Amino acid sequence: MNTPKTSTIAAAVVVACTMLQAHTALARTGMGDPVQPWREKDPDEWLSFHGHLRLRSALMNNLDLGRGPSSDGSLLWPTGDNGLTVGHDLRVRLAPSIFMGDSVRLFMELDVLDNVALGARPRFTPFGGTPAIVAAAPFQEPLTALDGAFHLRTAMAEVILPIAVISAGRMPSHFGLGIAANDGNALDDDLGDRADRIAVTVPIFGHVLSGAFDVGASGPSGQTLPGFGPSPRSPLISEQSVSLAFLRFHSPWEQELLQNDGRVVVDYGVAGSIEWQDKDVPAFYTSFDQSLGNDPNAVVERGYRAGVLDGWLRIGTDRLRVEAEVVASTFQIDNPSPYVGITIRQPVTGTPFGGVAVVEIKPLENPQTLSVQFEGGVASSDPAPGLPLPAPTAFVGARPGDVFGSQLDGTKDSRMDAYRLHPAHRVDLILWRTLLGGVSEAAYGRVSGRFAPAQDIFPGLSLEGNLVYSHALDAGSAPGGINPLGLEVDGAVTLPYEQFSLRIDAGILAPFGGLGERGASAPPLASMVLVRLGYAM
Amino acid sequence: MRCERFVLGLVSVVGTLGCDPGTPPENPDDFIPVIQVPDCRPDNNGVIESSELPVVLGAVARVRVGQNVPVDIDGEVIDGVTTWDLTRPEVQTEPVGTLSVESMEGQWFAGLFPGADIAAPLLPGGSQLGPLLVEDDGWKLLGAASKDEDPPEGQTRVVYDRPTVLYPFPLQLGSRVTTTSRAQNAVLLGIPTAFDDTTEVEVVGTGTVILPDLILENTLQVRVRFSRTLLAGEVQQVSYIFVHECLGEVARFVSAAVPLAEPRPDDFATATEVWRLAL
Numbered sequence: 005m006n007t008p009k010t011s012t013i014a015a016a017v018v019v020a021c022t023m024l025q026a027h028t029a030l031a032r033t034g035m036g037d038p039v040q041p042w043r044e045k046d047p048d049e050w051l052s053f054h055g056h057l058r059l060r061s062a063l064m065n066n067l068d069l070g071r072g073p074s075s076d077g078s079l080l081w082p083t084g085d086n087g088l089t090v091g092h093d094l095r096v097r098l099a100p101s102i103f104m105g106d107s108v109r110l111f112m113e114l115d116v117l118d119n120v121a122l123g124a125r126p127r128f129t130p131f132g133g134t135p136a137i138v139a140a141a142p143f144q145e146p147l148t149a150l151d152g153a154f155h156l157r158t159a160m161a162e163v164i165l166p167i168a169v170i171s172a173g174r175m176p177s178h179f180g181l182g183i184a185a186n187d188g189n190a191l192d193d194d195l196g197d198r199a200d201r202i203a204v205t206v207p208i209f210g211h212v213l214s215g216a217f218d219v220g221a222s223g224p225s226g227q228t229l230p231g232f233g234p235s236p237r238s239p240l241i242s243e244q245s246v247s248l249a250f251l252r253f254h255s256p257w258e259q260e261l262l263q264n265d266g267r268v269v270v271d272y273g274v275a276g277s278i279e280w281q282d283k284d285v286p287a288f289y290t291s292f293d294q295s296l297g298n299d300p301n302a303v304v305e306r307g308y309r310a311g312v313l314d315g316w317l318r319i320g321t322d323r324l325r326v327e328a329e330v331v332a333s334t335f336q337i338d339n340p341s342p343y344v345g346i347t348i349r350q351p352v353t354g355t356p357f358g359g360v361a362v363v364e365i366k367p368l369e370n371p372q373t374l375s376v377q378f379e380g381g382v383a384s385s386d387p388a389p390g391l392p393l394p395a396p397t398a399f400v401g402a403r404p405g406d407v408f409g410s411q412l413d414g415t416k417d418s419r420m421d422a423y424r425l426h427p428a429h430r431v432d433l434i435l436w437r438t439l440l441g442g443v444s445e446a447a448y449g450r451v452s453g454r455f456a457p458a459q460d461i462f463p464g465l466s467l468e469g470n471l472v473y474s475h476a477l478d479a480g481s482a483p484g485g486i487n488p489l490g491l492e493v494d495g496a497v498t499l500p501y502e503q504f505s506l507r508i509d510a511g512i513l514a515p516f517g518g519l520g521e522r523g524a525s526a527p528p529l530a531s532m533v534l535v536r537l538g539y540a541m
Numbered sequence: 542m543r544c545e546r547f548v549l550g551l552v553s554v555v556g557t558l559g560c561d562p563g564t565p566p567e568n569p570d571d572f573i574p575v576i577q578v579p580d581c582r583p584d585n586n587g588v589i590e591s592s593e594l595p596v597v598l599g600a601v602a603r604v605r606v607g608q609n610v611p612v613d614i615d616g617e618v619i620d621g622v623t624t625w626d627l628t629r630p631e632v633q634t635e636p637v638g639t640l641s642v643e644s645m646e647g648q649w650f651a652g653l654f655p656g657a658d659i660a661a662p663l664l665p666g667g668s669q670l671g672p673l674l675v676e677d678d679g680w681k682l683l684g685a686a687s688k689d690e691d692p693p694e695g696q697t698r699v700v701y702d703r704p705t706v707l708y709p710f711p712l713q714l715g716s717r718v719t720t721t722s723r724a725q726n727a728v729l730l731g732i733p734t735a736f737d738d739t740t741e742v743e744v745v746g747t748g749t750v751i752l753p754d755l756i757l758e759n760t761l762q763v764r765v766r767f768s769r770t771l772l773a774g775e776v777q778q779v780s781y782i783f784v785h786e787c788l789g790e791v792a793r794f795v796s797a798a799v800p801l802a803e804p805r806p807d808d809f810a811t812a813t814e815v816w817r818l819a820l
Contacts, residue, residue, distance in 0.1 A: 287582055301585040301759070343787060345585035347756035348820070414603075414820030415754050 041101050041109065055098040056191055056540035059122075062532060064089045067439060069515050069527035071483075074390075074406040081439065092122035097157070107165070113158035119194070120152040158198060169205040174198050179249070179275055180316030180329040183360050183381070186428040191538045192507065193428050214249045220279065224288040226297025237297060238283070243308070245279035251316075263322040271318040279335075281308040286342045305347065307338025322371050325364040331423075332357035340412075350415045356423035358383040358443075372459070377452045381431065385445040385477035386411045386422035392444050405522040407440075407483045422481075432472045433494045433511035434532050435519075445481055446489060448474045464500035469493075470511075476518050484524075488516035503541065509534040583786035587747050587759040589712040591677045593786040596659055598644050603819040605635040605753070610815040612794045614781055614808060616748055616762075623748030625762075625783070627792055627817050632753045637819055645672060650686035653700050657683050669697050673707075680708045684724065695731020699724045705740050712761060712784065717743035734771060741766040750783050750792060754820040760785045768801055775801035779809070791818040 045052055065088055067081040074080075082089055096116040103109050126141040147153040160173030176187035177197040188196020203216035223241035251273030254262065262269050284306040288296050296302040312333040319326045333356055340352040360381035368374045386392070390402040390409025402409025411420045427442035431450055436443045452470040459465070474489040476482035482489065494511035515527040581595045607630060616625040643660045645651050648670070657672035668688050674681040681704035687697040701722035709718040721739045728734070746762030761784045768777040776798050783792040795814040796806040 287584070290582060343583050345583055345758040345786060346788070347758075349752075349754055349756060350820070416820075 045103060050103050052101045052103070053098070054101070054541050055096070056538055058095045058097075058191060058539075059092070059537045060094075060534060061092045062090065062534045064091075064438075064530075064532045066528050066530040067434070067532065069439075069519055069530060071407070071521055071527065074408070075403040076406070078408075080407050093119040094122060095119050099158075108161065108163045110161045111158060112156070112160075115155040115157050116153060117147065118152045118155045120147060124151055157196075167206060171201070171203045171205070174200050175203075177201075179314055180273065181327060181360055181362070181429060183329050183358055183425045183429045184312070184314050184331040186426040188428040191505075191540060192430075192536060195428055197426075210252060212249075212251045212253060214247075214251075216247045216249075218245045218247065219243070220245060221281070221289075223285050224292075224297035224302075225294045228295065228298075235294075240282040241285055241303065243279065243281040243284075245277050247275060247277040249273060249275035251275075259320060263320060266322070269318075269320045271316075271320075273316045275314045277310075277312045277314075279308070279310040279312075281306050285344075287344060302344050304341060304344050305339050307351075308335070310335035323366045325362070327364075328359065328361040330357070330359040350418045352412060352418050352420060354386075354420035354422075356384050356386075356421050358423040358425050360425065360429070373456055375454045377450075377454075379431065379450040379452070380448065381425060381443055381450075382447040382477070383423040383425050383442075383444045384421055385481055386420060387478055387480055388413060388417055388422075389481060390483065391440060391481070392420075392422040392424055404480065404485065405483055432470060432492045432513075433509050433534065434513040434530055435472070435474060435490055435492055435515075438532065443474075445478060446474050446476050448472055462499070464498070464505070466496075466498045468496040468498075470495070479518070482518040483522075484516075484518040484520040484526075485522050486517045489518040490515040503539060505538045505540070507536045507538065509536075581787035585759050585786065587713060587761070589708075589710070589761065589784060589786050591675075591679075591710040594680075594708070594710075594784075594789055595787070596642055596675055598642055598659065600641060602640045603637050604640060605632055605817045605819045606638050607635045607815045607817075608813060610812050611810060612812045612815060614794060616746070619749075623746055624751065625748065625792075626751045627815070628751055628753050632819070635817075641667075643667075643670065648686070648688075649690040650698065653686065653698065654683045660686075668692060668694075674704055677710060679706045679710055679718070681706050682722075696728055697730055699727045699729070701738070705738065707740075707742060708763075708784070709742065712744060712763070714744050714747050714761070717741070736769055736771040739766075739768045739770075745781075750785070752792065752817050752819075755791070755818065757783075757785045757788070757791055760791065764807070766805065766807075770801070777801050777803075777805060779806050788818065790816075792816055 041052060064081075064084075067089065068083050068087065069080060070087075071080050084090075094117050097113060098116060099111070099113045101109055101111045123144070125145040125147060126138045127143045127145055128136075128141055129138065129145060149155075156174075158174055158176060160171060160175040162169055162171040175198065176189065177185045177199045178187035178189075179185045185197050186193075186195075187198075188194065199216075199218045200220075201216050201218045203214055205212055205214040207213075219242055221243035223237055225235035225237055227235045251271070253271050253273065254269050259269050282305075284304045285296050285302050286304055287293070287302055310333060312331065314329065314331040316329045317327065333354075335354055337352045339347050339349075341348045358381070360379065362377060362379045364375055364377040366372075366375045388402070388409055388411040389404045390406040390411075392411055393408050411422050412418060422445050424442045424444035427437070429442070430437045431443060431448055436448075450470065450472045452468065454466055454468050456464075456466045470493070472492045472494075474492075476487045476489050479485055479487045490513055492511055492513045494509065496507060496509045499506045510533045511531065513530040513532075515530065517526050520527045581593060583593060610630060613625065616623045618624070640662060643662075645654070645657045645660050648660055650670075650672070651657070654672035656674055658675040659673050660670040661673055663669040663671045663685055669685055670688055671685050672683040674683060682701070683704050684701045685697055685699040687695075690696065701724055703720065703722050705720045705722045706718045709716050719739065719741045721737060723735075723737050725735045726733070727736065741764075743764050744761050745764045747759060748762070750757045750760045763782045763784055765780045765782060766777070767780070768775065777800070778798040779796045781794040782790055785791045793814075793816045794809075794812040796809045797813050799806055
């Protein structure tokens with residue numbers, strides 16, 4: 005059922021901290037210094053250009069975990085050739101900032117290519133509609149929007165006033181560790197949250213207070229003739245939210261300065277969001293037929309209300325970082341029907357929650373050389389079979405043993421309490437990042453390390469290791485019917501050279517019975533190698 | 542006989558008919574999904590096109606089945622809209638049955654109905670199936686057959702000489718169709734017989750149906766008058782079937798079966814059987 009699954013709830017978090025978000029995403033496509041774009045630009049510079057080209061190749065073995073199809077026929081992973089699958093994709097992101105005077109900036113992100121598969125459009129295809137072979141077609145046709153080209157990701161502007169920053173447009177949304185709202189701006193990220201938002205940020209006593217208004221879904225206009233001004237819509241069919249955030253935040257460069265001086269840096273924040281939608285025109289989102297805005301028979305009484313509270317704390321020195329985030333939400337949908345003319349009388353409700361805590365230790369004299377990180381996280385569970393669906397689909401209940409399920413079952417189960425940590429909050433390579441779309445209905449414990457040797461010779465070289473154990477909170481909800489999900493070991497090496505970097509990730513997942521089929525033994529080992537070339541401006 | 546014929550229901554996604562008042566399995570491993578969401582986009586306009594009654598093979602629907610239930614066939618007009626309140630009796634008092642549509646492939650009687658698209662259950666437990674043609678201008682019943690070729694209660698094998706039209710599309714207020722189909726060399730529960738079935742289908746109302754789990758707007762009320770003439774006598778029965786876009790049959794009232802010589806039971810206050818779609 006397409007109700008607030010965890011991803012929607014996460015989106016609802018949409019916390020405002022605009023100044024931070026805006027700047028974080030601003031002239032950079034990765035995480036960075038909030039005021040960096042302004043500080044780095046020359047006094048007369050009016051345009052700065054950032055972006056990257058990313059090419060990835062992956063080799064995967066047994067990622068289907070030897071599982072057959074779920075009860076709806078879906079496969080966890082393509083079976084490929086005897087369990088072996090490969091993939092290559094390409095992303096080109098351009099992120100220009102246009103500075104207008106000393107206080108106004110326009111920022112955009114355009115994915116010229118958005119994870120387009122290599123070899124997606126062989127030359128001459130589709131061969132004029134006649135059967136042919138591609139064996140002798142090594143080159144490519146131009147890509148179009150239908151192939152994943154020219155996706156506008158961000159379009160926003162901000163003005164820095166003496167007492168506030170006003171931001172407007174489609175902008176990144178991020179808070180804390182990013183377990184609920186995550187802008188996904190790093191080179192190795194996918195997805196990322198963007199919100200259509202107007203926000204005001206005010207500095208108060210060393211803190212930042214932000215308020216924001218978001219329009220999550222506007223519905224059909226109904227306007228059939230050309231007109232001036234915003235196209236008219238019923239105010240009741242929009243999905244809208246207001247958010248308030250209060251934070252104390254030090255940018256990375258500030259942290260470094262303070263910590264090098266032996267100071268303890270404490271950052272924290274709390275954000276709340278309220279979201280609502282009184283009515284809906286569900287058919288619009290399958291047809292995008294604007295005329296439905298004039299059809300009273302197309303309207304569904306929705307009665308949606310949600311509230312989200314997110315808290316974040318970070319304490320850091322030059323040798324230690326303790327950071328945690330907890331998010332909880334509650335929601336009710338009076339009528340969860342996706343069909344006009346059909347009212348489901350049983351409301352859908354839920355109280356999903358999640359949290360992550362991290363302790364990072366840098367034991368050597370040079371703190372950049374070695375860091376060891378301990379991390380634990382949890383995403384609340386729901387007794388219904390399967391993990392929450394990564395995207396809205398149906399009302400359909402799942403069978404025990406399915407990997408994913410709607411968490412709802414008619415009137416027998418109208419609660420949706422499962423939470424999914426944001427998929428961009430990565431804890432591993434295979435299980436949660438690649439297979440399951442983010443930690444959900446589980447707890448995990450993780451030990452990871454980063455070693456950066458020989459920086460004089462290979463500046464930026466780093467070696468990483470990661471060990472993760474995952475445990476389902478509710479055995480009945482786990483695909484295999486028992487709690488232990490798996491143990492994964494990952495390693496990575498990053499080799500940068502100026503604006504280029506090569507990163508190689510490799511991992512082995514030992515799935516336990518919780519990931520297997522009901523009554524069967526644990527699935528076989530799964531493994532994956534991911535090679536990434538990054539060219540970043 | 543009552544279920545055998547009137548079940549025809551219609552139904553689409555939800556499957557079809559069958560009066561199996563069994564209970565859902567208690568073993569969670571036997572969990573049955575409630576409703577497979579169909580690839581169907583209702584427009585809530587009170588007219589049901591063939592595309593608005595998709596058939597989903599294997600989809601399972603649940604119905605609450607009550608017997609000897611007081612009913613209000615005419616409904617109540619609320620704010621200008623005819624409304625049938627089917628929230629009573631309390632749902633806890635009624636068994637829940639499951640309905641599903643089967644493929645004709647592999648059925649022992651498939652050769653008797655070479656044009657049939659699907660097989661819909663006609664009797665409790667799906668022990669008897671009705672081969673149906675699903676066409677743009679209507680759903681058509683070709684006959685009936687026992688699910689098993691040699692069941693303990695005796696084989697049923699009924700092949701109509703002409704299809705009985707159940708839903709003439711587009712289905713809307715005033716739509717009507719009458720079909721008389723003859724079954725010769727038929728076998729009912731192991732007994733050889735022959736008979737004529739006359740089925741009058743007419744959409745006689747439109748309005749809102751309130752079920753325990755759902756409220757459905759612009760639902761059509763379809764009256765089905767059925768009569769069967771056998772060598773041993775004649776019988777007639779009237780059903781009111783409520784049909785909704787994309788869901789198909791969502792409720793039905795079934796009258797008592799009476800001899801053909803008696804007045805037609807168009808207006809009855811107590812239904813021998815009431816079905817209500819359940820989530």
